[in-house]
Amino acid sequence: MTIRSFNPPPRSLMGPGPADVHPRVLAALARPTIGHLDPAFVGMMDELKTLLRQTFRTQNALTMPVSAPGSAGMELCFVNLVEPGDEVVVCINGVFGGRMKENVERAGGKPIVVQGTWGRAVDPEQVESALRQHPKARILAFVHAETSTGVSSDAKALAAIARQHDCLTIVDTVTSLGGSPVEVDAWGLDAVYSGSQKCLSCTPGLAPVTFSERSLEKVRDRKSKVQSWFLDLNLVMGYWSGEQKRTYHHTAPVNALYALHESLVMLSEEGLEQAWQRHRHHHLALRAGLEALGLELMVPESERLPQLNSVSVPAGVDEAALRARLLSRYNLEIGAGLGDLAGKIWRIGLMGYSSRPANILLCISAFASELGAMGHNTDASAAISAARALLDQDADCR
Amino acid sequence: MTIRSFNPPPRSLMGPGPADVHPRVLAALARPTIGHLDPAFVGMMDELKTLLRQTFRTQNALTMPVSAPGSAGMELCFVNLVEPGDEVVVCINGVFGGRMKENVERAGGKPIVVQGTWGRAVDPEQVESALRQHPKARILAFVHAETSTGVSSDAKALAAIARQHDCLTIVDTVTSLGGSPVEVDAWGLDAVYSGSQKCLSCTPGLAPVTFSERSLEKVRDRKSKVQSWFLDLNLVMGYWSGEQKRTYHHTAPVNALYALHESLVMLSEEGLEQAWQRHRHHHLALRAGLEALGLELMVPESERLPQLNSVSVPAGVDEAALRARLLSRYNLEIGAGLGDLAGKIWRIGLMGYSSRPANILLCISAFASELGAMGHNTDASAAISAARALLDQDADCR
Structure with a gap:
């Protein structure tokens, strides 16, 4: 069998790393x-x-x-x-x-x-x-x-x-x-x-x-x-x-x-403190959208990393099937739980270049779409509006 | 001081590695x-x-x-x-x-x-x-x-x-x-x-x-x-x-x-055995050219690696100065001796993509030119002809 040059599918990397380059x-x-x-x-x-x-x-x-x-x-x-x-x-x-x-x-x-x-x-x-x-x-x-x-x-x-x-x-x-x-x-x-x-x-x-x-x-x-x-x-x-x-x-x-x-x-060029601010800001927007979809972050608020969001898998959702759908339909990678948390959480990264408004919208709408298709009640409009309202608060973060 | 994007000078890599990519x-x-x-x-x-x-x-x-x-x-x-x-x-x-x-x-x-x-x-x-x-x-x-x-x-x-x-x-x-x-x-x-x-x-x-x-x-x-x-x-x-x-x-x-x-x-795609042949073939051509310039390979013939040629530094030549000139004038990198051989040899690599006719000619003519400028008697024409005669023997090796 002849092995040919490898051309990777273009993914959006919102797992625990690597992030988008x-x-x-x-x-x-x-x-x-x-x-x-x-x-x-x-x-x-x-x-x-x-x-x-x-x-x-x-x-x-x-x-x-x-x-x-x-x-x-x-x-x-x-x-x-x-x-x-x-x-x-x-x-x-x-x-x-x-x-x-x-x-x-x-x-x-x-x-x-x-x-x-x-x-x-x-x-x-x-x-x-x-x-x-x-x-x-x-x-x-x-x-x-x-x-x-x-x-x-x-x-x-x-x-x-x-x-x-x-x-x-x-x-x-x-x-x-x-x-x-x-x-x-x-x-x-x-x-x-x-x-x-x-x-x-x-x-x-x-x-x-x-x-x-x-x-x-x-x-x-x-x-x-x-x-x-x-x-x-x-x-x-x-x-x-x-x-x-x-x-x-x-x-x-x-x-x-x-x-x-x-x-x-x-x-x-961006400025280190501005980059920290961008990660915080986008974390809040993502969180608002996910919460509007009825999802919950696992980590107590004061201990959360803005760049890596652990989302509790809702009862009745096949977490691996959802990840597979995000990857196959939207080329969107998110992470699974590791060790004690395998099967219990998704890990959604907003790291570096992955931390940008387009990825936030993609993630929220993909979750809305696929959770909906799995029979869960989701309101994509509300989730997108919630995220957008947060994004609007700091127009400098892109 | 602002640090800007790094743009490397385009070198020809004929040292002990890395080779040209x-x-x-x-x-x-x-x-x-x-x-x-x-x-x-x-x-x-x-x-x-x-x-x-x-x-x-x-x-x-x-x-x-x-x-x-x-x-x-x-x-x-x-x-x-x-x-x-x-x-x-x-x-x-x-x-x-x-x-x-x-x-x-x-x-x-x-x-x-x-x-x-x-x-x-x-x-x-x-x-x-x-x-x-x-x-x-x-x-x-x-x-x-x-x-x-x-x-x-x-x-x-x-x-x-x-x-x-x-x-x-x-x-x-x-x-x-x-x-x-x-x-x-x-x-x-x-x-x-x-x-x-x-x-x-x-x-x-x-x-x-x-x-x-x-x-x-x-x-x-x-x-x-x-x-x-x-x-x-x-x-x-x-x-x-x-x-x-x-x-x-x-x-x-x-x-x-x-x-x-x-x-x-x-x-x-090239074929592994063909690649071995190409390295052998180009080694012989380089060797012919260098010997025509009066240079000698240090390693006995039966023990030579075709892809890495150790050339004895002739008496009276400042080996570091010659390497520096090759680099600054022709963007050509060759290697120095290491350990016991520091100052005594140059190491000229013909590895992978570096092993190609253009590099052989560049190396021979650069040595001819710089040894000549340092007062050594070199005959570039003879060296190039000697290399070319060897290269002609196997037209498949490119």
Whole structure:
């Protein structure tokens, strides 16, 4: 059988990521490849670090994209900061907290779990109590924006507690960065990783990370070698550091980095705070429309991520059938629930370039149409009007 | 300072990789992003596995691209196959053998080094002797095509010796795959990794790997967990396996995989053996031209990689200055020597789409011009004629 060129169907990506990628970013991706040690490329890398610092709101010298997906960004933080025998307090309120625990174990550390509730924020009091009971722990790890539930935890408060107990923080901002406030320096976060394919609206495959000076001290003071050669910060820094000559470590994913650069240029053109505002604003419009259709958001209002909306599946609705219809009829992708929430929620993303009025209307009208066809009573007019009224409140958000 | 969109200078890439990327592959890269669990994407993944099996010449079920550069492909092989305390015989005849040793150590194994000569093939007799002296070793690791020197080792012979000693092989084919024969099944190689950016002519960032059934048995029989979560084959297979439902592991680099698919479609259109022939043929033409300029290839003829030519820097030539001139005047990138060979050789790649007559002429005439300007006696006419005479011998190679 002859295999031919692959032409993907043009989807609207309103799941938990990847998000829609802007045509400007796709165009940047396709620019001619140059060498990873080319002086022109090295100049681009320096710009990329500057743009990432702006996005993470940090002055951290070590701020760069890891040449692999967000999960590798997570692993980079753990394998560099955790040594065998180290106690690490890990907050679990969804899939990614669980993955953090796995990472601690595989790095030879001892995870101390703060077990939270899926769909709720991490509880600062539980964290405080765990740190008090485990005075030897020197790291607190938590997920700022849980992609599996659409929950935002109070990273500022958690980091403050960690500091009181002389702990560094490892923070997952995969779904928050670019979509809602992440203030690495103001909140005092230490090792922070993210992903390219969520609110940065770049293609998947890169993991921006940033490390505070005090977390780097811990990396430099390690007694044992980092178990991963590929993710060893001491080596990676030789390639990404600005001062001396770049040392070859691995071949950087040149074109993917063009794309990340372009997505960050677009974000800086829009303005980071304006992008946060846009995500909030569109979340409210989507929510108004979905609620007018009789749907409910699962997460309590104060803990909701605007960029990722967990919608409770109404009784009697086959959630997988509805998702399949949205995809086949309208090329619209939304996400299923993961883990404990499989079958119970849909996850509707409004991330980066996906967060725009046209997608909101498409999503609301597609839900109205398909829920109606499944025999549910829906009023599309009311839902669209409700969303539109909200969209009208801030004409600057496009 | 405002950072603007990055527009790379259009280079000709004749270094050790990345190679020139064909416009068809760049176009595939820029196709709209879809979800990593989208049925259309899953179909593309199945095709990709088939195409990779053809390229590796294997029936191995586990054949897939790792979502990270070649160095991560190397690490995936070692962290899955090596357990703490395992003895691993590692052949070192260049940079990448040394990196293999690092990987063994970081996985808790005990490397037994077969120290070879930079610029020469691995010596099968030395390997035989090391395996005899270390009967507990169960893995032999070697580099098929040393990117740091341009040397090809006899993978078939080395794998046969390994089997006689009941050893699995871990084989680096980063620079060979697609450019010169790699016969995974016929030679009986076990865990084999490569890179996307060399003779496959794709963008950098992916590491095709293939694992024999007997190597997977060792992975399944492990006593300890794989130290890397991101590279744990037991988990990665859940996403890439064809049989059951795909399990989410990490977000695949969707667009990069489009590009790899397209580059492999192009390779299958050309024919793998025809591609090997093209690399051999163009190597001979380049060599004829360079020798007519008075330059010499460093590697003995029988051990040369056609796709990567190590050229000895003539006495009195500032090798870095020459490379800088090629880049600034002609947008032509060639490689420097690494490690022991820094300052002593240039590395000229003819990989994938870079292996074409126009690049050969550009390289020869640029060397003639710049060596001439540096006061060396060169005869450009003779060099071009010599190359052209070789190119004429096989008009099918374009």
